Amino acid sequence: MSNYFNTLPLREKLNQLGVCDFMDSSEFLDGVNALKGKKLVIVGCGAQGLNQGLNLRDSGLNIAYALRKEAIEGKRDSWKNATENNFTVGTYEELIPEADLVINLTPDKQHTAVVNSVMPFMKQGSTLLYSHGFNIVEEGLPVRKDITVIMVAPKSPGSEVRAEYVRGFGVPTLIAVHPENDPEGKGLVQAKAYCVGTGGHRAGVLKSSFVAEVKSDLMGEQTILCGLLQTGSILSFDKMVEKGIDAGYASKLVQYGVEVITEALKHGGITAMMDRLSNVAKIKAFEVSEELKTIMRPLFQKHQDDIMSGEFSRIMMEDWAAGDKNLLAWRAATGETAFEKTPAGNVQIGEQEYFDHALLMVAFIRAGVELAFETMVEAGIKPESAYYESLHETPLIANTIARKKLFEMNRVISDTAEYGCYLFDHACKPLLADFMTKVDTDLIGKNFNEGKDGSVDNRTLISVNEVIRSHEVETIGAELRKAMTAMKSIKTV
Numbered sequence: 001m002s003n004y005f006n007t008l009p010l011r012e013k014l015n016q017l018g019v020c021d022f023m024d025s026s027e028f029l030d031g032v033n034a035l036k037g038k039k040l041v042i043v044g045c046g047a048q049g050l051n052q053g054l055n056l057r058d059s060g061l062n063i064a065y066a067l068r069k070e071a072i073e074g075k076r077d078s079w080k081n082a083t084e085n086n087f088t089v090g091t092y093e094e095l096i097p098e099a100d101l102v103i104n105l106t107p108d109k110q111h112t113a114v115v116n117s118v119m120p121f122m123k124q125g126s127t128l129l130y131s132h133g134f135n136i137v138e139e140g141l142p143v144r145k146d147i148t149v150i151m152v153a154p155k156s157p158g159s160e161v162r163a164e165y166v167r168g169f170g171v172p173t174l175i176a177v178h179p180e181n182d183p184e185g186k187g188l189v190q191a192k193a194y195c196v197g198t199g200g201h202r203a204g205v206l207k208s209s210f211v212a213e214v215k216s217d218l219m220g221e222q223t224i225l226c227g228l229l230q231t232g233s234i235l236s237f238d239k240m241v242e243k244g245i246d247a248g249y250a251s252k253l254v255q256y257g258v259e260v261i262t263e264a265l266k267h268g269g270i271t272a273m274m275d276r277l278s279n280v281a282k283i284k285a286f287e288v289s290e291e292l293k294t295i296m297r298p299l300f301q302k303h304q305d306d307i308m309s310g311e312f313s314r315i316m317m318e319d320w321a322a323g324d325k326n327l328l329a330w331r332a333a334t335g336e337t338a339f340e341k342t343p344a345g346n347v348q349i350g351e352q353e354y355f356d357h358a359l360l361m362v363a364f365i366r367a368g369v370e371l372a373f374e375t376m377v378e379a380g381i382k383p384e385s386a387y388y389e390s391l392h393e394t395p396l397i398a399n400t401i402a403r404k405k406l407f408e409m410n411r412v413i414s415d416t417a418e419y420g421c422y423l424f425d426h427a428c429k430p431l432l433a434d435f436m437t438k439v440d441t442d443l444i445g446k447n448f449n450e451g452k453d454g455s456v457d458n459r460t461l462i463s464v465n466e467v468i469r470s471h472e473v474e475t476i477g478a479e480l481r482k483a484m485t486a487m488k489s490i491k492t493v
C-alpha cells in the first residue's frame, strides 16, 4: 500500500482535486429508491455511525450494525448506541454476507484492519461506503475489484448530521465514486440514494472525488473548524481572566458565544456576522482580523502543504503506531486548560452582548474562515467545496462547543480531526503570543461601544463593507445558500 495521491502525475492530481459539481435538487427526485429493500450494514456505531443510521432508518432504509466481537461481548458504547436505538446488531460473520451495502464508519486508523477483516465476508458485487477518503487516498488500500467503492461524506460532526435532519434540514455532503472500483457503474446512483437517506440533499451536495474530499476535509478540520476554534476559545478565555473579568462570565461568553456568533455566519455569511456589530466595532473587528490573517496565513499554508504532500498523514500514522501516544496526551492536556475546567457562570448574557463583548472572537472567525477558504482554493480545491468546509461547517462545530466545550467538540469529531486540531493549536498559540499582549478587554469581555459616540469615517466604513462583501466566500456562499431553503434557525441562548 502507498499514498494513492502521491502515485498520480501532477495533471491527474489537479484533475482529481478539481472534481466538484454542485448537484441540482432535480438529481435526487428518485430519493432512496435505489437502496429500498437493500440490506445496509454499518460497521461501527459512533459519531457518524449512529447518527447516519438513525437518519437512514427514518428515511425508510433497512439498517443493521455489524460490530466487532469485543464490542458486543463487552457491551461497549457502540453496542449500547445500537441496541438502545433498537437496531439489529450482529457480528461480521452474521451480517456482512447478506449485505448489499457495507458502510465503514470506524475510525480512520482502523480502516485497513476493518476493511481487510470485513472484505472476505462481502458478497460478490456488493458496495463499500466510506464517509472520509483517508483509507483510499492516504493509505491506498486496494479493494476487491468486484466491489463498488463509494463515499458519502457529511461536512458536519456526527451529532449535527442528526440534529439538522430532525429539524427537517440536513448538512452539506460530498459524494464520490472511487475510479478504481466501479465495476457495474452503479456507484453514483447508490451514493445519491444514500445521501438522500442522510438528508444531505436538503443542504447541498457536491459530486466530488475521494482526493478532493480528503485534501479539503483535513484542511478544514485542522484549521478553522477545530484548530482555530480551540485556540481562539482558550486565548479569549485566558485573556479575560488575566484582565480580571469574572471567570464564570468569561467561560459562558466563550462557550456559547462561538455558537451565537457563527449562527449569524450560517445564515448570511461573514457579511451578516460583521453586520451584527456597530459600525465602529465592525471597523475595529475588520482591522483585527486583517492582522490575524497576516500572522496566521503561513500556518494555514503549512497545514495545506503538509496535507497535499502526505506529510501530515505520515506523522499522524506514526502516532497510530505509537498507540495514539500524542493524541491521548494532547487530549488530556486540553482537558486541563482553565477554560475547560471553568463552568459557564450563572449569568445572563443577551444575544447581542455576545457580539458587542467579543470582537476578538468575531475577528478570529472572519480571519479563519477566509484564510481556510483562500488557502484551499489556492491549492486547487473548488470554491463550493471550500465554502462547505470552511464557512458552513463552522457553526455546526460551534454547536458542539456550546454543548460541552472543547471536550464535546473533540469527542464528536473524528480522531483524525482531533489530532490535526491539536497540531494547529500547538503551533498557533505561540504564533499569536505577541498579538495577544496587545489585546485588552475592549476586544474581549467588555462592551467595545462603551464610551464611544459611534461616529465613523464614511469612506472607511464603505471600504470595509466592500472588502467583506466582495470576498469570494461571500459570493459563492450567497449562491449555495439559495439552495438551503430548508435551513432552520437554531435556538442559541
Ligand SMILES: NC(=O)C1=CN([C@@H]2O[C@H](COP(=O)(O)OP(=O)(O)OC[C@H]3O[C@@H](n4cnc5c(N)ncnc54)[C@H](OP(=O)(O)O)[C@@H]3O)[C@@H](O)[C@H]2O)C=CC1
Binding pocket: 043, 044, 045, 046, 047, 048, 049, 067, 068, 071, 076, 077, 078, 079, 104, 105, 106, 107, 108, 110, 113, 114, 131, 132, 153, 154, 155, 156, 157, 158, 159, 412, 413, 414, 415, 416
Ligand atoms: N466524527 C465526525 O463527525 C466525522 C467523521 N467522519 C468519518 O467517519 C468515520 C467514522 O468516524 P467517527 O464516527 O468519528 O468514529 P467514532 O470514533 O465516533 O466511532 C468509531 C466506531 O468504530 C468502532 N471501532 C473502533 N475501532 C474498531 C475496530 N478496530 N473494529 C471495528 N470497529 C471499531 C467503535 O466502537 P467500539 O470501539 O465500541 O468497537 C465506534 O463504534 C471516519 O472515517 C471519519 O473520518 C466524517 C465526517 C465527520
Ligand SMILES: CC(=O)[C@](C)(O)C(=O)O
Binding pocket: 154, 155, 156, 157, 158, 217, 221, 225, 226, 393, 412, 413, 414, 416, 417
Ligand atoms: C466533523 C468533520 O467534518 C470532521 C471535522 O471532518 C471530522 O470529524 O473528521
Ligand SMILES: [Mg+2]
Binding pocket: 154, 155, 156, 217, 220, 221
Ligand atoms: Mg469534515
Ligand SMILES: [Mg+2]
Binding pocket: 132, 217, 218, 221, 414, 416, 417
Ligand atoms: Mg474529517
